[in-house]
Amino acid sequence: MKTKSEFLYFALRNSKLRIGLAVVLLFLALALIGPFFTTFTVDGYVGPSSQPPSSTYWFGTTTFGQDVYTQFVHGLGATFLVGIIGGGLGTLIGVVIGFTAGYRGGIVDELLNILTNIVLVIPTLALLLIISAYLEVRGVLLESLFIGFTAWPWAARAIRAQTFSLRSREFIDLARLSGMKDWKIIFTEVAPNMMSYLFMTFILQFGGAVLIAATLDFVGLGPTQGISLGLMMNNAVLWSALTLGMWWWFVPPGLAITIIVGAMYIMNVGLDEVFNPKLREM
Protein backbone atom coordinates (compact mmCIF):
# COMPACT_ATOMS: atom_id res chain seq x y z
CA MET A 1 0.00 0.00 0.00
CA LYS A 2 2.84 2.32 0.86
CA THR A 3 4.37 2.12 -2.58
CA LYS A 4 1.03 2.92 -4.18
CA SER A 5 0.59 6.14 -2.25
CA GLU A 6 4.20 6.97 -2.99
CA PHE A 7 3.58 6.63 -6.72
CA LEU A 8 0.44 8.70 -6.39
CA TYR A 9 2.38 11.37 -4.51
CA PHE A 10 4.99 11.66 -7.23
CA ALA A 11 2.39 11.35 -9.97
CA LEU A 12 0.45 14.32 -8.65
CA ARG A 13 3.63 16.34 -8.27
CA ASN A 14 4.86 15.62 -11.78
CA SER A 15 3.86 18.47 -14.04
CA LYS A 16 4.62 16.57 -17.27
CA LEU A 17 2.22 13.83 -16.27
CA ARG A 18 -0.43 16.28 -15.05
CA ILE A 19 -0.38 18.43 -18.18
CA GLY A 20 -0.20 15.48 -20.57
CA LEU A 21 -3.03 13.66 -18.87
CA ALA A 22 -5.20 16.77 -18.70
CA VAL A 23 -4.80 17.45 -22.43
CA VAL A 24 -5.56 13.84 -23.39
CA LEU A 25 -8.62 13.72 -21.12
CA LEU A 26 -9.85 17.02 -22.52
CA PHE A 27 -9.78 15.67 -26.07
CA LEU A 28 -11.26 12.37 -24.95
CA ALA A 29 -14.14 14.23 -23.33
CA LEU A 30 -14.67 16.23 -26.50
CA ALA A 31 -14.69 13.03 -28.55
CA LEU A 32 -17.20 11.36 -26.21
CA ILE A 33 -19.53 14.25 -25.50
CA GLY A 34 -19.05 16.42 -28.57
CA PRO A 35 -21.07 14.32 -31.05
CA PHE A 36 -24.21 14.69 -28.89
CA PHE A 37 -24.11 18.45 -29.07
CA THR A 38 -23.51 19.04 -32.75
CA THR A 39 -26.41 20.57 -34.62
CA PHE A 40 -25.31 19.19 -37.99
CA THR A 41 -24.80 15.73 -39.46
CA VAL A 42 -21.33 14.56 -40.45
CA ASP A 43 -21.86 14.34 -44.18
CA GLY A 44 -24.83 16.69 -44.50
CA TYR A 45 -24.51 19.62 -46.85
CA VAL A 46 -25.65 22.01 -44.18
CA GLY A 47 -24.47 25.46 -45.12
CA PRO A 48 -22.90 27.73 -47.67
CA SER A 49 -19.61 26.40 -49.06
CA SER A 50 -16.09 27.46 -48.05
CA GLN A 51 -17.09 29.61 -45.06
CA PRO A 52 -14.35 30.64 -42.61
CA PRO A 53 -15.02 29.89 -38.92
CA SER A 54 -18.02 31.74 -37.55
CA SER A 55 -20.44 31.48 -34.63
CA THR A 56 -22.70 29.07 -36.55
CA TYR A 57 -19.93 27.02 -38.19
CA TRP A 58 -17.25 26.94 -35.48
CA PHE A 59 -14.51 25.55 -37.68
CA GLY A 60 -15.96 26.83 -40.95
CA THR A 61 -17.36 24.73 -43.77
CA THR A 62 -15.87 22.63 -46.56
CA THR A 63 -16.13 23.25 -50.29
CA PHE A 64 -19.39 21.30 -50.19
CA GLY A 65 -20.82 23.17 -47.24
CA GLN A 66 -20.19 20.43 -44.69
CA ASP A 67 -19.56 21.60 -41.14
CA VAL A 68 -15.88 21.07 -40.28
CA TYR A 69 -16.45 21.08 -36.51
CA THR A 70 -18.97 18.24 -36.73
CA GLN A 71 -16.54 16.18 -38.80
CA PHE A 72 -13.75 17.04 -36.40
CA VAL A 73 -15.61 15.87 -33.30
CA HIS A 74 -16.64 12.60 -34.95
CA GLY A 75 -13.14 12.13 -36.35
CA LEU A 76 -11.68 12.49 -32.86
CA GLY A 77 -13.74 9.51 -31.77
CA ALA A 78 -12.33 7.43 -34.63
CA THR A 79 -8.82 8.50 -33.64
CA PHE A 80 -9.26 7.35 -30.04
CA LEU A 81 -10.87 4.12 -31.21
CA VAL A 82 -7.93 3.32 -33.48
CA GLY A 83 -5.48 4.23 -30.73
CA ILE A 84 -7.16 2.14 -28.05
CA ILE A 85 -7.97 -0.93 -30.16
CA GLY A 86 -4.95 -0.84 -32.46
CA GLY A 87 -2.53 0.15 -29.70
CA GLY A 88 -4.16 -2.27 -27.25
CA LEU A 89 -3.98 -5.20 -29.65
CA GLY A 90 -0.39 -4.33 -30.58
CA THR A 91 0.56 -4.27 -26.90
CA LEU A 92 -1.32 -7.50 -26.18
CA ILE A 93 0.39 -9.43 -28.97
CA GLY A 94 3.72 -7.91 -27.98
CA VAL A 95 3.15 -8.98 -24.36
CA VAL A 96 2.19 -12.53 -25.23
CA ILE A 97 5.09 -13.04 -27.64
CA GLY A 98 7.56 -11.14 -25.46
CA PHE A 99 6.66 -13.08 -22.30
CA THR A 100 6.69 -16.43 -24.07
CA ALA A 101 9.98 -15.81 -25.85
CA GLY A 102 11.71 -14.25 -22.86
CA TYR A 103 10.47 -16.73 -20.29
CA ARG A 104 10.74 -19.95 -22.29
CA GLY A 105 14.01 -19.20 -24.04
CA GLY A 106 15.61 -21.87 -26.20
CA ILE A 107 14.07 -22.93 -29.49
CA VAL A 108 10.74 -21.18 -28.81
CA ASP A 109 12.61 -17.94 -28.24
CA GLU A 110 14.64 -18.48 -31.39
CA LEU A 111 11.57 -19.05 -33.58
CA LEU A 112 9.59 -16.18 -32.11
CA ASN A 113 12.64 -13.98 -32.53
CA ILE A 114 12.83 -14.78 -36.22
CA LEU A 115 9.12 -14.10 -36.62
CA THR A 116 9.44 -10.80 -34.75
CA ASN A 117 12.41 -9.70 -36.83
CA ILE A 118 10.63 -10.52 -40.08
CA VAL A 119 7.51 -8.56 -39.21
CA LEU A 120 9.75 -5.80 -37.86
CA VAL A 121 11.50 -5.35 -41.19
CA ILE A 122 8.33 -5.19 -43.31
CA PRO A 123 7.14 -1.58 -43.34
CA THR A 124 3.74 -1.55 -41.66
CA LEU A 125 2.22 1.00 -43.96
CA ALA A 126 3.24 -0.80 -47.13
CA LEU A 127 1.60 -3.97 -45.87
CA LEU A 128 -1.55 -2.13 -44.77
CA LEU A 129 -1.72 -0.35 -48.11
CA ILE A 130 -1.74 -3.51 -50.11
CA ILE A 131 -4.30 -5.19 -47.84
CA SER A 132 -6.61 -2.18 -47.74
CA ALA A 133 -6.44 -1.59 -51.48
CA TYR A 134 -8.15 -4.92 -52.07
CA LEU A 135 -10.86 -4.42 -49.48
CA GLU A 136 -13.96 -2.84 -50.92
CA VAL A 137 -15.58 -2.01 -47.59
CA ARG A 138 -13.36 -0.77 -44.82
CA GLY A 139 -14.31 0.26 -41.30
CA VAL A 140 -12.48 1.94 -38.46
CA LEU A 141 -12.62 -1.26 -36.42
CA LEU A 142 -11.07 -3.40 -39.14
CA GLU A 143 -8.41 -0.76 -39.70
CA SER A 144 -7.54 -0.81 -35.99
CA LEU A 145 -7.28 -4.59 -35.99
CA PHE A 146 -4.96 -4.61 -38.99
CA ILE A 147 -2.80 -1.94 -37.38
CA GLY A 148 -2.64 -3.90 -34.15
CA PHE A 149 -1.62 -7.06 -35.98
CA THR A 150 1.30 -5.32 -37.66
CA ALA A 151 2.50 -2.96 -34.92
CA TRP A 152 3.56 -5.42 -32.20
CA PRO A 153 7.16 -6.39 -33.11
CA TRP A 154 9.15 -3.69 -31.30
CA ALA A 155 6.97 -4.12 -28.22
CA ALA A 156 7.56 -7.87 -28.31
CA ARG A 157 11.29 -7.32 -28.56
CA ALA A 158 11.41 -4.83 -25.70
CA ILE A 159 9.22 -6.98 -23.44
CA ARG A 160 11.23 -10.07 -24.28
CA ALA A 161 14.42 -8.33 -23.20
CA GLN A 162 12.82 -7.21 -19.93
CA THR A 163 11.40 -10.66 -19.21
CA PHE A 164 14.73 -12.21 -20.00
CA SER A 165 16.50 -10.10 -17.40
CA LEU A 166 13.79 -10.79 -14.80
CA ARG A 167 13.83 -14.53 -15.43
CA SER A 168 17.19 -15.12 -13.79
CA ARG A 169 16.23 -13.27 -10.59
CA GLU A 170 16.10 -15.24 -7.36
CA PHE A 171 12.42 -14.71 -6.65
CA ILE A 172 11.54 -16.28 -9.99
CA ASP A 173 13.77 -19.25 -9.22
CA LEU A 174 12.07 -19.55 -5.87
CA ALA A 175 8.63 -19.50 -7.48
CA ARG A 176 9.72 -22.18 -9.90
CA LEU A 177 11.16 -24.33 -7.12
CA SER A 178 7.88 -24.10 -5.24
CA GLY A 179 6.21 -25.81 -8.21
CA MET A 180 4.24 -22.86 -9.53
CA LYS A 181 2.89 -23.19 -13.06
CA ASP A 182 4.68 -21.21 -15.76
CA TRP A 183 1.79 -18.96 -16.69
CA LYS A 184 1.13 -18.28 -13.03
CA ILE A 185 4.73 -17.22 -12.51
CA ILE A 186 4.43 -14.94 -15.50
CA PHE A 187 1.24 -13.30 -14.24
CA THR A 188 2.01 -13.11 -10.54
CA GLU A 189 5.78 -12.64 -10.48
CA VAL A 190 6.99 -11.28 -13.83
CA ALA A 191 4.12 -9.08 -15.01
CA PRO A 192 3.65 -7.04 -11.81
CA ASN A 193 7.31 -6.05 -11.96
CA MET A 194 6.82 -4.74 -15.46
CA MET A 195 3.42 -3.08 -15.09
CA SER A 196 4.75 0.43 -15.53
CA TYR A 197 6.75 -0.68 -18.53
CA LEU A 198 3.74 -2.36 -20.13
CA PHE A 199 1.63 0.72 -19.60
CA MET A 200 4.23 2.92 -21.24
CA THR A 201 4.47 0.47 -24.12
CA PHE A 202 0.73 0.82 -24.59
CA ILE A 203 1.01 4.62 -24.76
CA LEU A 204 3.69 4.39 -27.44
CA GLN A 205 1.63 1.84 -29.36
CA PHE A 206 -1.39 4.13 -29.07
CA GLY A 207 0.55 7.01 -30.59
CA GLY A 208 1.98 4.82 -33.34
CA ALA A 209 -1.44 3.42 -34.24
CA VAL A 210 -2.99 6.89 -34.44
CA LEU A 211 -0.21 8.16 -36.71
CA ILE A 212 -0.29 5.11 -39.00
CA ALA A 213 -4.09 5.31 -39.25
CA ALA A 214 -3.85 8.99 -40.13
CA THR A 215 -1.38 8.20 -42.91
CA LEU A 216 -3.51 5.36 -44.23
CA ASP A 217 -6.61 7.56 -44.24
CA PHE A 218 -4.68 10.34 -45.88
CA VAL A 219 -3.57 8.08 -48.73
CA GLY A 220 -7.25 7.36 -49.33
CA LEU A 221 -7.43 3.85 -47.89
CA GLY A 222 -9.16 4.80 -44.67
CA PRO A 223 -12.70 3.86 -43.64
CA THR A 224 -15.08 3.91 -46.60
CA GLN A 225 -17.88 5.04 -44.31
CA GLY A 226 -17.80 7.64 -41.60
CA ILE A 227 -15.12 10.19 -40.97
CA SER A 228 -11.66 10.37 -39.43
CA LEU A 229 -9.10 13.08 -38.94
CA GLY A 230 -6.85 11.63 -41.63
CA LEU A 231 -9.78 11.47 -44.05
CA MET A 232 -10.53 15.15 -43.40
CA MET A 233 -6.97 16.04 -44.41
CA ASN A 234 -7.27 13.76 -47.42
CA ASN A 235 -10.45 15.54 -48.52
CA ALA A 236 -8.95 18.95 -47.88
CA VAL A 237 -5.92 18.24 -50.06
CA LEU A 238 -8.02 16.47 -52.70
CA TRP A 239 -10.33 19.47 -53.09
CA SER A 240 -7.42 21.96 -53.10
CA ALA A 241 -8.14 23.59 -49.77
CA LEU A 242 -4.45 24.50 -49.84
CA THR A 243 -4.53 26.68 -52.92
CA LEU A 244 -7.88 28.15 -51.89
CA GLY A 245 -6.40 29.07 -48.50
CA MET A 246 -9.08 27.20 -46.54
CA TRP A 247 -6.84 26.63 -43.54
CA TRP A 248 -9.76 25.82 -41.23
CA TRP A 249 -10.24 22.59 -43.15
CA PHE A 250 -6.77 21.08 -42.78
CA VAL A 251 -5.32 22.71 -39.65
CA PRO A 252 -7.67 21.36 -36.92
CA PRO A 253 -7.43 17.61 -37.73
CA GLY A 254 -3.63 17.54 -37.90
CA LEU A 255 -3.28 19.81 -34.91
CA ALA A 256 -5.53 17.55 -32.84
CA ILE A 257 -3.50 14.45 -33.73
CA THR A 258 -0.25 16.26 -32.94
CA ILE A 259 -1.52 17.52 -29.59
CA ILE A 260 -3.05 14.21 -28.50
CA VAL A 261 -0.06 12.07 -29.46
CA GLY A 262 2.42 14.68 -28.23
CA ALA A 263 0.61 14.96 -24.88
CA MET A 264 0.71 11.19 -24.53
CA TYR A 265 4.44 11.11 -25.21
CA ILE A 266 5.05 13.85 -22.64
CA MET A 267 2.81 11.98 -20.21
CA ASN A 268 5.04 8.97 -20.80
CA VAL A 269 8.13 10.93 -19.78
CA GLY A 270 6.27 11.96 -16.63
CA LEU A 271 5.31 8.34 -15.91
CA ASP A 272 8.90 7.29 -16.45
CA GLU A 273 9.99 9.78 -13.80
CA VAL A 274 7.29 8.57 -11.42
CA PHE A 275 8.16 4.88 -11.75
CA ASN A 276 11.91 5.29 -12.04
CA PRO A 277 13.32 6.98 -8.93
CA LYS A 278 16.65 7.59 -10.66
CA LEU A 279 15.02 10.09 -12.98
CA ARG A 280 12.98 11.91 -10.36
CA GLU A 281 15.38 14.52 -9.09
CA MET A 282 16.64 16.18 -12.20
Added chain:
Amino acid sequence: MRRYFARKLLIYALTFFLAVTIDWLIPRFMPGNPVQTMLSRAHLHAEAADVMYGYFMRAFGLDLPIWQQYVNFWVALVHGDLGTSVFVFPTPVLQVILNAVPYDIFLLLPAILASWLAGNWFGAFAARSRWLDNTALPVGYILTATPYMWLAILLAWVFGIILHIFPIAGAYSFALRPHLSWTFVWSLFVHWVLPFLSLFMVMLGGWAIGMRNMIIYELEADYAHYLEALGAPRRLIRAYAFRNAVLPQLTGLALQLGVIVAGALATEIVFSYPGIGYLILQAIQNEDYFLLQGCFLFIIVGVLLANFIIDVAYVVVDPRTRTGMQGETA
Protein backbone atom coordinates in the same frame (compact mmCIF):
# COMPACT_ATOMS: atom_id res chain seq x y z
CA MET B 1 31.04 -11.77 -37.36
CA ARG B 2 30.18 -14.46 -39.88
CA ARG B 3 27.45 -15.74 -37.58
CA TYR B 4 26.10 -12.22 -37.19
CA PHE B 5 25.80 -11.72 -40.93
CA ALA B 6 24.54 -15.23 -41.62
CA ARG B 7 21.73 -14.66 -39.14
CA LYS B 8 20.87 -11.28 -40.59
CA LEU B 9 20.86 -12.56 -44.16
CA LEU B 10 18.65 -15.48 -43.19
CA ILE B 11 16.11 -13.05 -41.71
CA TYR B 12 16.24 -10.87 -44.81
CA ALA B 13 15.84 -13.82 -47.16
CA LEU B 14 12.85 -15.06 -45.16
CA THR B 15 11.37 -11.58 -45.14
CA PHE B 16 11.73 -11.25 -48.89
CA PHE B 17 10.18 -14.66 -49.41
CA LEU B 18 7.28 -13.78 -47.12
CA ALA B 19 6.80 -10.40 -48.77
CA VAL B 20 6.63 -11.93 -52.24
CA THR B 21 4.21 -14.54 -50.97
CA ILE B 22 1.98 -11.86 -49.43
CA ASP B 23 2.18 -9.92 -52.65
CA TRP B 24 0.95 -12.99 -54.49
CA LEU B 25 -1.60 -14.10 -51.90
CA ILE B 26 -3.50 -10.89 -51.27
CA PRO B 27 -4.95 -10.32 -54.74
CA ARG B 28 -5.98 -13.96 -54.99
CA PHE B 29 -7.55 -14.51 -51.62
CA MET B 30 -9.07 -11.18 -50.76
CA PRO B 31 -12.81 -10.85 -51.28
CA GLY B 32 -13.66 -9.57 -54.73
CA ASN B 33 -12.29 -10.56 -58.10
CA PRO B 34 -10.38 -7.83 -59.97
CA VAL B 35 -11.33 -9.31 -63.34
CA GLN B 36 -15.00 -9.35 -62.38
CA THR B 37 -14.79 -5.77 -61.14
CA MET B 38 -13.12 -4.67 -64.35
CA LEU B 39 -15.78 -6.33 -66.50
CA SER B 40 -18.70 -5.07 -64.46
CA ARG B 41 -17.48 -1.56 -65.12
CA ALA B 42 -17.47 -2.21 -68.87
CA HIS B 43 -21.26 -2.90 -68.93
CA LEU B 44 -21.11 -5.80 -71.39
CA HIS B 45 -23.79 -8.24 -72.46
CA ALA B 46 -23.98 -11.31 -70.27
CA GLU B 47 -22.58 -13.65 -72.95
CA ALA B 48 -19.91 -11.18 -73.97
CA ALA B 49 -18.96 -10.79 -70.33
CA ASP B 50 -18.63 -14.57 -70.00
CA VAL B 51 -16.33 -14.77 -72.99
CA MET B 52 -14.27 -11.83 -71.80
CA TYR B 53 -14.09 -13.32 -68.32
CA GLY B 54 -12.71 -16.58 -69.70
CA TYR B 55 -10.27 -14.66 -71.86
CA PHE B 56 -8.92 -12.53 -69.03
CA MET B 57 -8.68 -15.48 -66.64
CA ARG B 58 -6.53 -17.24 -69.24
CA ALA B 59 -4.58 -14.09 -70.12
CA PHE B 60 -3.61 -13.53 -66.48
CA GLY B 61 -3.01 -17.23 -65.94
CA LEU B 62 -5.73 -17.38 -63.29
CA ASP B 63 -7.20 -20.65 -64.64
CA LEU B 64 -4.05 -22.62 -63.73
CA PRO B 65 -3.72 -24.64 -60.52
CA ILE B 66 -2.78 -22.50 -57.53
CA TRP B 67 0.74 -23.90 -57.10
CA GLN B 68 1.43 -23.31 -60.79
CA GLN B 69 0.34 -19.70 -60.44
CA TYR B 70 2.68 -19.28 -57.49
CA VAL B 71 5.65 -20.75 -59.38
CA ASN B 72 4.84 -18.59 -62.40
CA PHE B 73 4.78 -15.54 -60.18
CA TRP B 74 8.30 -16.25 -58.94
CA VAL B 75 9.57 -17.02 -62.44
CA ALA B 76 8.19 -13.73 -63.74
CA LEU B 77 9.66 -11.90 -60.75
CA VAL B 78 13.12 -13.32 -61.33
CA HIS B 79 12.91 -12.08 -64.91
CA GLY B 80 12.02 -8.62 -63.65
CA ASP B 81 8.50 -8.92 -64.99
CA LEU B 82 6.13 -7.18 -62.59
CA GLY B 83 3.31 -6.87 -65.09
CA THR B 84 2.12 -3.95 -67.16
CA SER B 85 0.89 -0.75 -65.64
CA VAL B 86 -2.73 0.15 -66.32
CA PHE B 87 -2.22 3.73 -65.29
CA VAL B 88 0.53 4.48 -67.81
CA PHE B 89 -0.35 1.70 -70.24
CA PRO B 90 1.63 0.03 -71.82
CA THR B 91 4.77 0.83 -69.81
CA PRO B 92 6.01 -2.16 -67.77
CA VAL B 93 5.58 -1.69 -64.02
CA LEU B 94 9.30 -2.17 -63.48
CA GLN B 95 10.07 0.77 -65.75
CA VAL B 96 7.50 3.03 -64.08
CA ILE B 97 8.97 2.27 -60.68
CA LEU B 98 12.58 2.63 -61.80
CA ASN B 99 11.72 6.10 -63.08
CA ALA B 100 10.41 7.03 -59.64
CA VAL B 101 13.15 5.54 -57.48
CA PRO B 102 15.82 8.23 -58.05
CA TYR B 103 13.46 10.85 -56.61
CA ASP B 104 12.96 8.75 -53.51
CA ILE B 105 16.68 8.37 -52.97
CA PHE B 106 17.24 12.04 -53.69
CA LEU B 107 14.66 12.97 -51.05
CA LEU B 108 15.08 10.29 -48.39
CA LEU B 109 18.80 9.78 -48.13
CA PRO B 110 19.67 13.42 -47.27
CA ALA B 111 16.64 13.74 -44.99
CA ILE B 112 17.45 10.59 -43.00
CA LEU B 113 21.18 11.28 -42.70
CA ALA B 114 20.83 14.97 -41.90
CA SER B 115 18.11 14.45 -39.30
CA TRP B 116 19.98 11.56 -37.70
CA LEU B 117 23.21 13.50 -37.38
CA ALA B 118 21.59 16.75 -36.31
CA GLY B 119 19.24 14.96 -33.91
CA ASN B 120 22.06 13.05 -32.24
CA TRP B 121 24.15 16.16 -31.88
CA PHE B 122 21.32 18.20 -30.50
CA GLY B 123 20.08 15.48 -28.17
CA ALA B 124 23.52 14.99 -26.70
CA PHE B 125 23.75 18.72 -26.24
CA ALA B 126 20.38 18.99 -24.50
CA ALA B 127 20.91 16.09 -22.09
CA ARG B 128 21.48 17.11 -18.50
CA SER B 129 21.14 20.77 -19.12
CA ARG B 130 18.06 21.79 -17.25
CA TRP B 131 17.17 24.81 -19.33
CA LEU B 132 17.56 23.14 -22.73
CA ASP B 133 15.93 19.99 -21.49
CA ASN B 134 12.82 21.79 -20.37
CA THR B 135 12.36 23.75 -23.58
CA ALA B 136 13.79 21.46 -26.24
CA LEU B 137 12.32 18.22 -24.97
CA PRO B 138 8.63 19.16 -25.33
CA VAL B 139 9.39 20.55 -28.79
CA GLY B 140 11.04 17.26 -29.71
CA TYR B 141 8.04 15.27 -28.50
CA ILE B 142 5.61 17.50 -30.35
CA LEU B 143 7.68 17.08 -33.52
CA THR B 144 7.67 13.27 -33.33
CA ALA B 145 3.94 13.34 -32.67
CA THR B 146 3.28 15.39 -35.78
CA PRO B 147 1.78 13.42 -38.66
CA TYR B 148 4.18 13.78 -41.59
CA MET B 149 1.53 14.91 -44.01
CA TRP B 150 0.19 17.58 -41.70
CA LEU B 151 3.57 19.24 -41.33
CA ALA B 152 3.99 18.92 -45.09
CA ILE B 153 0.58 20.56 -45.65
CA LEU B 154 1.43 23.36 -43.22
CA LEU B 155 4.80 24.03 -44.86
CA ALA B 156 3.23 24.00 -48.31
CA TRP B 157 0.54 26.38 -47.14
CA VAL B 158 2.86 28.85 -45.37
CA PHE B 159 5.85 28.84 -47.75
CA GLY B 160 4.04 28.03 -50.95
CA ILE B 161 0.65 29.69 -50.83
CA ILE B 162 1.08 32.58 -48.41
CA LEU B 163 4.73 33.57 -48.85
CA HIS B 164 5.24 32.29 -52.41
CA ILE B 165 8.83 31.31 -51.66
CA PHE B 166 8.80 27.67 -52.72
CA PRO B 167 6.77 25.75 -55.29
CA ILE B 168 4.53 23.07 -53.80
CA ALA B 169 4.04 20.52 -56.57
CA GLY B 170 6.27 18.27 -58.66
CA ALA B 171 10.00 17.61 -58.64
CA TYR B 172 10.82 20.35 -61.13
CA SER B 173 8.99 23.14 -62.89
CA PHE B 174 6.25 21.88 -65.23
CA ALA B 175 7.63 24.28 -67.83
CA LEU B 176 10.93 22.40 -67.99
CA ARG B 177 12.02 19.08 -69.40
CA PRO B 178 14.70 17.08 -67.58
CA HIS B 179 18.07 18.15 -68.94
CA LEU B 180 21.43 19.19 -67.60
CA SER B 181 21.51 22.91 -67.02
CA TRP B 182 21.64 25.26 -64.07
CA THR B 183 18.01 26.27 -64.57
CA PHE B 184 16.92 22.68 -64.25
CA VAL B 185 19.17 21.87 -61.29
CA TRP B 186 17.94 24.99 -59.52
CA SER B 187 14.35 23.99 -60.23
CA LEU B 188 15.02 20.51 -58.83
CA PHE B 189 16.51 22.03 -55.70
CA VAL B 190 13.71 24.52 -55.10
CA HIS B 191 11.09 21.78 -55.43
CA TRP B 192 13.08 19.54 -53.11
CA VAL B 193 13.38 21.96 -50.18
CA LEU B 194 9.90 21.71 -48.67
CA PRO B 195 9.50 17.90 -48.85
CA PHE B 196 12.99 17.56 -47.42
CA LEU B 197 12.28 20.03 -44.65
CA SER B 198 9.06 18.37 -43.52
CA LEU B 199 10.69 14.92 -43.39
CA PHE B 200 13.76 16.35 -41.68
CA MET B 201 11.82 18.16 -38.95
CA VAL B 202 9.58 15.27 -37.92
CA MET B 203 12.51 12.84 -37.78
CA LEU B 204 14.76 15.29 -35.97
CA GLY B 205 12.53 15.28 -32.88
CA GLY B 206 12.70 11.51 -32.54
CA TRP B 207 16.48 11.28 -32.85
CA ALA B 208 17.07 14.15 -30.43
CA ILE B 209 14.86 12.54 -27.78
CA GLY B 210 16.45 9.13 -28.26
CA MET B 211 19.95 10.54 -27.94
CA ARG B 212 19.07 12.64 -24.92
CA ASN B 213 17.64 9.61 -23.10
CA MET B 214 20.63 7.44 -24.00
CA ILE B 215 23.14 10.02 -22.83
CA ILE B 216 21.39 10.34 -19.48
CA TYR B 217 21.43 6.56 -19.19
CA GLU B 218 25.12 6.37 -20.09
CA LEU B 219 26.07 9.14 -17.66
CA GLU B 220 24.62 6.96 -14.89
CA ALA B 221 26.86 4.05 -15.89
CA ASP B 222 29.79 2.97 -13.76
CA TYR B 223 32.47 4.03 -16.21
CA ALA B 224 31.09 7.57 -16.27
CA HIS B 225 31.07 7.79 -12.47
CA TYR B 226 34.56 6.32 -12.37
CA LEU B 227 35.87 8.90 -14.82
CA GLU B 228 34.17 11.58 -12.80
CA ALA B 229 35.85 10.32 -9.65
CA LEU B 230 39.21 10.43 -11.40
CA GLY B 231 38.54 14.07 -12.12
CA ALA B 232 38.19 13.71 -15.87
CA PRO B 233 36.84 16.79 -17.63
CA ARG B 234 33.11 16.84 -18.33
CA ARG B 235 33.71 17.01 -22.05
CA LEU B 236 35.66 13.78 -22.06
CA ILE B 237 32.99 11.88 -20.10
CA ARG B 238 30.33 13.14 -22.48
CA ALA B 239 32.42 12.14 -25.49
CA TYR B 240 32.61 8.57 -24.17
CA ALA B 241 28.91 8.56 -23.36
CA PHE B 242 28.16 9.80 -26.87
CA ARG B 243 30.10 6.99 -28.51
CA ASN B 244 28.21 4.41 -26.48
CA ALA B 245 24.87 6.07 -27.08
CA VAL B 246 25.30 6.08 -30.86
CA LEU B 247 24.97 2.28 -31.02
CA PRO B 248 21.32 2.08 -29.90
CA GLN B 249 20.61 5.05 -32.13
CA LEU B 250 21.92 3.06 -35.08
CA THR B 251 19.66 0.15 -34.16
CA GLY B 252 16.88 2.72 -33.78
CA LEU B 253 17.47 3.86 -37.33
CA ALA B 254 16.81 0.33 -38.56
CA LEU B 255 13.69 0.08 -36.39
CA GLN B 256 12.37 3.42 -37.61
CA LEU B 257 12.72 2.66 -41.33
CA GLY B 258 9.12 1.51 -41.61
CA VAL B 259 7.81 4.71 -40.06
CA ILE B 260 10.12 6.78 -42.25
CA VAL B 261 8.83 5.03 -45.35
CA ALA B 262 5.26 5.82 -44.29
CA GLY B 263 6.23 9.44 -43.72
CA ALA B 264 7.94 9.69 -47.08
CA LEU B 265 4.89 8.29 -48.87
CA ALA B 266 2.60 10.83 -47.22
CA THR B 267 4.99 13.71 -47.86
CA GLU B 268 5.37 12.84 -51.52
CA ILE B 269 1.62 12.77 -51.89
CA VAL B 270 1.24 16.26 -50.40
CA PHE B 271 3.88 17.72 -52.70
CA SER B 272 3.00 15.57 -55.74
CA TYR B 273 6.66 14.58 -55.65
CA PRO B 274 7.05 11.84 -58.27
CA GLY B 275 8.54 9.14 -56.04
CA ILE B 276 7.05 5.79 -55.11
CA GLY B 277 4.62 7.37 -52.64
CA TYR B 278 3.04 9.44 -55.35
CA LEU B 279 2.96 6.40 -57.63
CA ILE B 280 1.09 4.48 -54.96
CA LEU B 281 -1.53 7.20 -54.78
CA GLN B 282 -1.92 7.07 -58.57
CA ALA B 283 -2.11 3.30 -58.46
CA ILE B 284 -4.83 3.38 -55.82
CA GLN B 285 -6.86 6.04 -57.58
CA ASN B 286 -6.63 4.21 -60.91
CA GLU B 287 -7.01 0.74 -59.38
CA ASP B 288 -3.70 -0.22 -60.95
CA TYR B 289 -3.02 -3.33 -58.88
CA PHE B 290 0.10 -4.46 -60.72
CA LEU B 291 1.71 -1.12 -60.04
CA LEU B 292 0.66 -1.23 -56.38
CA GLN B 293 2.09 -4.72 -55.92
CA GLY B 294 5.30 -3.66 -57.66
CA CYS B 295 5.62 -0.65 -55.37
CA PHE B 296 5.13 -2.89 -52.34
CA LEU B 297 7.95 -5.20 -53.46
CA PHE B 298 10.23 -2.28 -54.18
CA ILE B 299 9.65 -0.75 -50.77
CA ILE B 300 10.47 -4.08 -49.14
CA VAL B 301 13.64 -4.46 -51.18
CA GLY B 302 14.64 -0.88 -50.35
CA VAL B 303 14.07 -1.39 -46.64
CA LEU B 304 15.99 -4.68 -46.69
CA LEU B 305 18.91 -3.00 -48.42
CA ALA B 306 18.87 -0.13 -45.94
CA ASN B 307 18.79 -2.63 -43.08
CA PHE B 308 21.79 -4.41 -44.50
CA ILE B 309 23.75 -1.18 -44.84
CA ILE B 310 22.95 -0.35 -41.22
CA ASP B 311 24.15 -3.82 -40.18
CA VAL B 312 27.45 -3.23 -41.95
CA ALA B 313 27.74 0.18 -40.33
CA TYR B 314 27.06 -1.43 -36.97
CA VAL B 315 29.94 -3.84 -37.43
CA VAL B 316 32.20 -0.95 -38.35
CA VAL B 317 31.16 1.10 -35.32
CA ASP B 318 30.97 -1.67 -32.71
CA PRO B 319 34.19 -3.68 -32.44
CA ARG B 320 32.47 -6.30 -30.27
CA THR B 321 30.54 -7.69 -33.23
CA ARG B 322 33.78 -8.06 -35.17
CA THR B 323 35.59 -10.12 -32.57
CA GLY B 324 32.58 -12.36 -32.11
CA MET B 325 31.95 -11.12 -28.60
CA GLN B 326 28.37 -10.62 -27.60
CA GLY B 327 27.43 -7.18 -28.79
CA GLU B 328 23.96 -6.20 -29.81
CA THR B 329 22.56 -9.51 -31.00
CA ALA B 330 19.26 -8.40 -32.43
